[in-house]
Amino acid sequence: MTTMIDDRADAAWAAAVASDVASLEREGLDDVLVAVRLARSRLDAIEMRVARRLRQLSDEGRSDAPQRAIASATGKTQRDALDVAARDELCVERPDLEGALDRGELTAAHLDAVHGAARNLVGPVREEYLGHTDDLLRRASRVSLETFRRECRALAKHCASAPGCDPDVDELEQQRAASRVSRWVDPITGMHHTRLELDPVRDAKLGASINRELARLRATQGAAQRPWQQLLVDAALHALTGGGGSRPDGGVGADSIGVGAQRGAVVDRVPEITVVVDFEALTDAGRRHGLRETENGVDLPVATVRRMCCDAEIVPVVMGGGAEVLDVGRSERTATRAQRRALRALYRTCAHPECGVGFDACRIHHVEHWLEHRGPTDLSNLLPLCETHHHQVHEGRWGLRVDADRVGTWTRPDGVRHMVESTVNRTACPLPGEPPPRTAPTRRGSARSLDGDVHAGEGVGGDELAMV
Known part of the structure; x- marks a missing residue:
């Protein structure tokens, strides 16, 4: 051998x-x-x-x-x-x-x-x-x-x-106890490093704050010409300090990247945390294998999710029910808040199967282009793409088609079919002896509704996810 x-x-x-x-x-x-x-x-x-x-x-x-x-x-x-x-x-x-x-x-x-x-x-x-x-x-x-x-x-x-x-009883406490901050200077490059190791709940708070600042920065004049990493650094600094990053024009100031904090002011922020969980995962029967994670795919202990549900706003996403309209045709140019919530329940990251960029850093892409193909702003025609893959399918001449089950066909600029895989990536992991999970928590056809209220007994027969 x-x-x-x-x-x-x-x-x-x-x-x-x-x-x-x-x-x-x-x-x-x-x-x-x-x-x-x-x-x-x-x-x-x-x-x-x-x-x-x-x-x-x-x-x-x-x-x-x-x-x-x-x-x-x-x-x-x-x-x-x-x-x-x-x-x-x-x-x-x-x-x-x-x-x-x-x-x-x-x-x-x-x-x-x-x-x-x-x-x-x-x-x-x-x-x-x-x-x-x-x-x-x-x-x-x-x-x-x-x-x-x-x-x-x-x-x-x-x-x-x-x-x-x-293990759920003490898992979050153990993770909190193991959280730490490390800071050091690379003697060769002179770059200063700050490393945070956080439990999933505190990390979700930090991530939500950074993503909010990043979204605000991307809307500022000149942001499109700035390197992505520089925008991300400034967003992180502003989320942590209320200022201290570089301005969109490259300058530096105490509150240099946006409105809000003045020098020395204490900024009180209450971050919004999104947790995606299927109903079965909260039951005793499903606690060993179910979907319960932050929006970026970090697993949470069952006990933690149950505790968070006590004082959280719960928005059930009912795949197959009939409630809030998610197909708006050409009456809207950009995805609605309801559509983004539904997509967040389906996607942890960019829809490209080989990409790990988080959902909040993605653009909501029209598969049938809004201008060129007169594509509608319907849920079945929308999916999240990071800047790189969004550029590929617009300026890079890559082809992308998505069928009714959200299986995507990616075609290279030379016309060769590159891959055919499900675009959906928020699924529970298979356990030994179990078949792989369904590729998407949807029926044939796209997810059609997102119910903004809790109604007992409604949506029976559909697949239910809750956004906490």
Whole structure:
């Protein structure tokens, strides 16, 4: 087996090195990238075994710690070197993961996802989680890396919530206790770093404040000409301080990016937090597997959601009922608030299957263009796209069609069909032994209504999501 793995890795490396990349078309470049991935996975497996040997030598007093030796010899950061050592510890527990890395079936990033989800699991719960690695290996080849990370976290929560366990009771308190702020200066670049590690509720408050400031900044004159990251930095600074960012024209001032706070003033803000939860997730039967998360897809404990429901405004989104109109034809140019709420229930991020930009940073795009195709402002014709993918389908000559089930067909500018996948990305993660969830919480045809009030018994037969 080792010889076969070595031969495959050697062949992949030889193919990558021998490729005349400058003369290749897209299909040939894909082959090179596959070869690079196989070779890199093999190298990561070797590096991991080096870490294992370094750990043995360190235990015998013949070497320093593995992460220090790796960082010194390779130029990696201490954080990256620690990741290598963590992969080794994981693969000692589950040798099948090491074999999959050797064969190129997994990448080092997949191992990091498996390890990250298991970090706080101990004893029988950790054993149960790692006992499902066969399921994870199958999923790794079928879904994106971000989806794989989400499914690892969902599996870990599932194992921790087995009968006799009730992790939700103290989970938020543990997350709050683990929250921290780190600040440091990079000695090479001179850049100042501030890192916040927050529980999901406080992070949702901060995120809502940043998104509100970002939306206001994007509406200011000259914002379209500013780099996206600079807008985001200014929005974060203003959300945290009430001022202190740079002006849209590039200047600096105490309250430089908008109206509101004066120098020294205390700004009182009450951020709005949106939580999307399906009804089943709040019941005892559905608490182990249901949708309960912030608008950007961060899972929340059941107990936390129940507590938030006590004093929150609850807006049920009933897919298939009859209430607030979500199809307005050409009477409106931009998406209405009701339409945005319905879309938020369907999408965590940009609708492009390979994009992770959050919903609030996206534009609401008309699939049939408003001007060119006289497309209506109906829910079935709307979906969120980030700046990059919105530019692609307008100025970049990419084609996008969405069918009645919100399955999107993306076509490259050269006319070649790029992918056909569901655009909907707010779905519960599948658990071991369960089929993958439906691609969208809608029926055939688009979601047709959003009920702004709570009415017992209405919308029966539709799929219900609540926005808290």
